[in-house]
Amino acid sequence: MRRTFLIARREYMAYARTVGFWLSLLALPLFGVLGAFIPVLMERAEPTREVVIVDLTAAPQDGLVAPGVAIVQEIARADRQAEIDALARAARGAAGLQAADQVRAVAERDGLEAGRAELTRAAPVAAQGFTPPRPSLVVRGTPPELARAQDVAAAEAAARPLLSGENPRFDGVVLLTGEAAEPQARVWAAKADDRTIQNRVREALREQRRTNALIAAGVQPETLRRLESERPEVQMFSPNARSGGEVSMADRMPGLVGFLLGLILWSAVVTGASILLNSVMEEKANRVLEILLSSASPAEVLTGKVLGVAAITLTVLVVWGGFAAAGLGFAGQALPSVAQGFQAALGGLLEGGAVFWLIAYFIGGYLMYAVIFAAIGAFCETPRDAQSLVGPIMMILIVPIFTMQMAVRNPDLMAVKALSWVPFFTPFLMTARINSQPPLIELVGTLAVMVAMVVLMIWLAGKAFRAGALSTAKADWKTLLRLGRA
Amino acid sequence: MGAALILEHVGKRYGAFQAVKDLSFEVQKGEICGFLGPNGAGKTSTIRMILGLTNLDEGRISILGARDGRRVRDRLGFLPEERGLYKKMTPVDAIAYFGALKGLSMAEGRKRARGLLERQGLSESANKPLKALSKGMAQKVQLAAAVVHEPEFVILDEPFSGLDPVNQQGLEALIRDLARGGATVLFSTHVMQHAERLCDRVVLLAKGQKAFEGTVREARASVxxxxxxxxxxxxxxxxxxxxxxxxxxxxxxxxxxxxxxxxxxxxxxxxxxxxxxxxxxxxxxxxxxxxxASLHDAFIRLTGIEAETGQEAAR
CATH class of the missing domain: 3.30.70.260 (ACT domain)
Structure with missing residues (x-):
């Protein structure tokens, strides 16, 4: 016991004292935050494109929409829609799903001003920090040299200089030709790989044809505009929702939390196991393992190392948990509804006793993989030796990453249920499923199978560890299994 | 005096290969015993069986009264053949750690570590990471780690290999000090000169079998x-x-x-x-x-094998 503790403590200190350990500890939360902000930053950094429209089509028939006008209208519609989406998003984060629906409804019915007012009412803090998205496209007045052009060739000749050079005057020139009813567009862009203008023009012209077809069929333009802003109200209910009826943010969170916990377990297992592998490998390479085994039993050495690395992994989890709590506290102000949903989901884990199952799966999952990696390490002196042995196990470890996503979206899927019984996947899949209240028989059954596997693995790995520590045999699966059996 | 170590008809097989065969010898308390033989003679296998690191297939071992080294772990000191230590640890920490595994308190281990390092002239390196030390220095640290708990029985597997002549002399002095302090020392070597200078008694091993057991003088007299x-x-x-x-x-x-x-x-x-x-x-x-006659001559005569000469030690 004393020796086990000494070995565990040395193992812990050897890592906890290195700067690299703390750096890598901070790296994940840092990249997590960066990862969350990068899409937002990229959206913010999206430039506003300035385009000019040259309409060479004949004037349209009475009542019908000209293509140039259609493009301007489409741009306005898209900008408005983008702002409504942004308003709803801000409301959802801060005040929940219902508030978001409400803000969207008001904005669509009564306009953006009313939508902003509704956001201010529902979520004052979020409204204060709200900035409308920048328009992706604006139409500028046609410069005289383009306006003078009578045909496509002349217009294109005039357009070229406007789009060339270090700082082109415009980002795009849209030439509309052919019939007004069925126009063709030639989009000239300053950047050859920028397809935004092309896509928006195509969308606008499709809309124009639809509108014109409906008007030609006798539909009043007034009716069309009304239909445009129509938004049927659809609410979602479930007897299993937290409120007992209407589905809210709190109902979506548990699945996400389960997936996150599964991922955390997975990364803890992979990190812990590879630390253990490297540590045993170092001791094998410099023969410290032989001295250790002359000072303590193989079981004491193996247990000590596994516990020491468990303590390291626990430190990692605690630090990450600290970051998560801080993030949740911060989010509690900016996005109260997300934070509340999250807290409710975590609270649910405690209430339902699920946390005890989680702890059992965490410990079992960690032990199962840790002892395997330690046994492998006892046969290897270099990472190259270890590669062929670790490869198959890493392949096994990839499977839960994919199935965990399935388990969250559809926890009752037969494949997910079946894979949960495979001890190597049990800890990850059951963790991901924990919030969908799996039947007790599955909880107990999978845990029992896993525990049996853990016991078997500890026994086998213990033998392989002892054999490997003193052997100079080549490191491959055949040797490992043969020595494990001996 | 009494025997500190008794081997009776010990045998060890690895598959079809018989590494040690019907090996019997005794080491008396307080003596320095050389365990001699060319590479591959079965020295390391025998040492591992004495320590209880591997099982014996035949025979019986008694060490400090126990039938297995594992039962008297804390009273044994061991230096394995190929050596290394935790590269990032300091000598003081490493010695104290191995002392602690043998039952010392950390504080006592540190105190003794400083004393041992000072005697070896390594005070200045006591708190540097081990990777900053030369090979000879690291080897001294490792030997200190093997004896910090003042074991009754010290087993050294090829302790002289890789040391320059000056450090070899230092090590010889250290082994004599251990014996003077009452410890029993068994060390293996394939270099006869060290055994000649140090040992009270020698056991010659060739191809897994004992070729001779007795004093150095007796060995020489056989030639x-x-x-x-x-x-x-x-x-x-x-x-x-x-x-x-x-x-x-x-x-x-x-x-x-x-x-x-x-x-x-x-x-x-x-x-x-x-x-x-x-x-x-x-x-x-x-x-x-x-x-x-030299022990080297005796070895050749007793085993019929050309042993490596002392030249290797000077390399």
């Missing part, structure tokens, strides 16, 4: 001493007739007109008696030289 003689009119037949002579061999003439012979003496024959008889019979002897 006939030789007497070299030169003279202008010496005669092989006359020399062979001298008492105690078992064989006479002619050597190349050192200079024209001078004949040289190499005379092997029977075990126990007194050199002085042989010489007295030669002069008494009126032989004209211009030069004579008595050559004592």
């Amino acid at each position: 006939p001493r030789t007497l070299e003689m030169e003279g202008p009119a010496l005669d092989a037949a006359a020399l062979a007739a001298l008492p105690g002579v078992i064989e006479v061999e002619a050597s190349p003439e050192p200079e024209p007109g001078v004949r040289a012979f190499r005379i092997s003496l029977a075990p126990g024959a007194a050199t002085a008696e042989v010489l007295k008889a030669a002069f008494g019979r009126g032989f004209e002897i211009s030069r004579f030289d008595v050559r004592e």
Whole structure:
């Protein structure tokens, strides 16, 4: 016991004292935050494109929409829609799903001003920090040299200089030709790989044809505009929702939390196991393992190392948990509804006793993989030796990453249920499923199978560890299994 | 005194390969015993069985009264053949850690570590990471780690390999200190010179079997001493007739007109008696030289194997 503790403590200190350990500890939360902000930053950094429209089509028939006008209208519609989406998003984060629906409804019915007012009412803090998205496209007045052009060739000749050079005057020139009813567009862009203008023009012209077809069929333009802003109200209910009826943010969170916990377990297992592998490998390479085994039993050495690395992994989890709590506290102000949903989901884990199952799966999952990696390490002196042995196990470890996503979206899927019984996947899949209240028989059954596997693995790995520590045999699966059996 | 270590008919097989066969020997308390043999003779296998690191297939071992090294772990000190330590640890921490595994408190381990390092002239390096130390220094640290808990029985597997002659001498002094402090020392080596200087007794091992067990003097006595003689009119037949002579061999003439012979003496024959008889019979002897057998000679004679000479140690 004393020796086990000494070995565990040395193992812990050897890592906890290195700067690299703390750096890598901070790296994940840092990249997590960066990862969350990068899409937002990229959206913010999206430039506003300035385009000019040259309409060479004949004037349209009475009542019908000209293509140039259609493009301007489409741009306005898209900008408005983008702002409504942004308003709803801000409301959802801060005040929940219902508030978001409400803000969207008001904005669509009564306009953006009313939508902003509704956001201010529902979520004052979020409204204060709200900035409308920048328009992706604006139409500028046609410069005289383009306006003078009578045909496509002349217009294109005039357009070229406007789009060339270090700082082109415009980002795009849209030439509309052919019939007004069925126009063709030639989009000239300053950047050859920028397809935004092309896509928006195509969308606008499709809309124009639809509108014109409906008007030609006798539909009043007034009716069309009304239909445009129509938004049927659809609410979602479930007897299993937290409120007992209407589905809210709190109902979506548990699945996400389960997936996150599964991922955390997975990364803890992979990190812990590879630390253990490297540590045993170092001791094998410099023969410290032989001295250790002359000072303590193989079981004491193996247990000590596994516990020491468990303590390291626990430190990692605690630090990450600290970051998560801080993030949740911060989010509690900016996005109260997300934070509340999250807290409710975590609270649910405690209430339902699920946390005890989680702890059992965490410990079992960690032990199962840790002892395997330690046994492998006892046969290897270099990472190259270890590669062929670790490869198959890493392949096994990839499977839960994919199935965990399935388990969250559809926890009752037969494949997910079946894979949960495979001890190597049990800890990850059951963790991901924990919030969908799996039947007790599955909880107990999978845990029992896993525990049996853990016991078997500890026994086998213990033998392989002892054999490997003193052997100079080549490191491959055949040797490992043969020595494990001996 | 009593035996600290007894091996009785010990055998070890790896598959079809018999690494150790019917090996029996004893090491008395407080003595320095050399465990000699060429590479691959089964020394490391035997040491691992004594420590309880591997099981024996046949026979019985008794170490400090226990039948397995594992039962008396804390009273044993062990230095494995190929060595290394945790590269990032300091010598003081490493020595204290291994001491703690053997039952010392960390504080006591640190205190003793500083004392041991000072005696080895390593005070300045006591708190540097081990990777900053030279190989010889690291080896001294490792030896200190093996004996910090003042074990009753110390097993050193090839302790001299990789050390320069100065450090080899330091190590010899250290082993003598251990024995003077009452510890029993068993060390393996394939370099005979160290054993010759250090050991009370030696066990010779060849191809997994014991070839000899006894004192260094006894080992040497198993090889006939030789007497070299030169003279202008010496005669092989006359020399062979001298008492105690078992064989006479002619050597190349050192200079024209001078004949040289190499005379092997029977075990126990007194050199002085042989010489007295030669002069008494009126032989004209211009030069004579008595050559004592070395442990190396004894080893070759006892095992029939050409052992590596001391030259390797100086490399």
